[in-house]
Amino acid sequence: MSKTIRQILGKGNFSINGKLWVEKNGERFFGPGPVELMELIEETGSINKAAKKMKLSYKKAWEIVHNLNSMTAQPLVITATGGENGGGSSISKEARQMINHYHELRKKFKRFMEEETLGLR
């Protein structure tokens, strides 16, 4: 007699989980990390502050920003050096639109995973 998946797995809290991202020419560049960073830049007005909130080194954060901007036709993060507060950064209208699109995608993906988690029983 064949077993159900649940019988194979046994007791415990089992679930399907996963990650989604956007690739350009096979290289991933737009996923949960960059999205969180961009939203923190939007909120704080600074790569520096955003990095700190994410507990990321500034260098790493800057690399993500650089990568994002080099991959798209429209710049996603707009940076300014010098000036009133030493400079700062913001995200473009296009970035906001991409982020919204990503959140929608995430929602669908979440539903997908929840459904498949039920399928484990």
Add this chain to the structure above:
Amino acid sequence: MSKTIRQILGKGNFSINGKLWVEKNGERFFGPGPVELMELIEETGSINKAAKKMKLSYKKAWEIVHNLNSMTAQPLVITATGGENGGGSSISKEARQMINHYHELRKKFKRFMEEETLGLR
């Protein structure tokens, strides 16, 4: 006037990609790597040979096997030390069933990603 996602992304081969796995109590243990390893164990009858085919160190392969077996009620990989050919390993009926389930899941996921890749335009 607001831009389309494609206008933001610009020229290039953009696609949605991702990963899926099974977690137990928040810890991932069953994903593409372990599945490939198990199928190679099924094919070769040995962790050692499977590891070599995957270009994985034996240690790493053994850790994956150990992890898999410690997470489920039914052992997925059956190992034997000593004996005719020095021992060997095989996968259980339950492992095969889990792998089939995972492949089905992967197929659905692939369709999901393909659909969402179309949504990028």
Add this chain to the structure above:
DNA sequence: TTTCGTTATATATTTAAAGATATAACGATA
């Protein structure tokens, strides 16, 4: 022209993961 906090960039250090190496244990078979 000095100050400010930021971006931009290079280099050194630390850390964690993977890989390499070595060896004991194992048990059927000759």
Add this chain to the structure above:
DNA sequence: TATCGTTATATCTTTAAATATATAACGAAA
């Protein structure tokens, strides 16, 4: 009992990624 190739396990080395540190450039405003 000696042999075999495997599993099982520990330890050392290598590698890659992230972090830490340092510094120049920047430009508005006082």
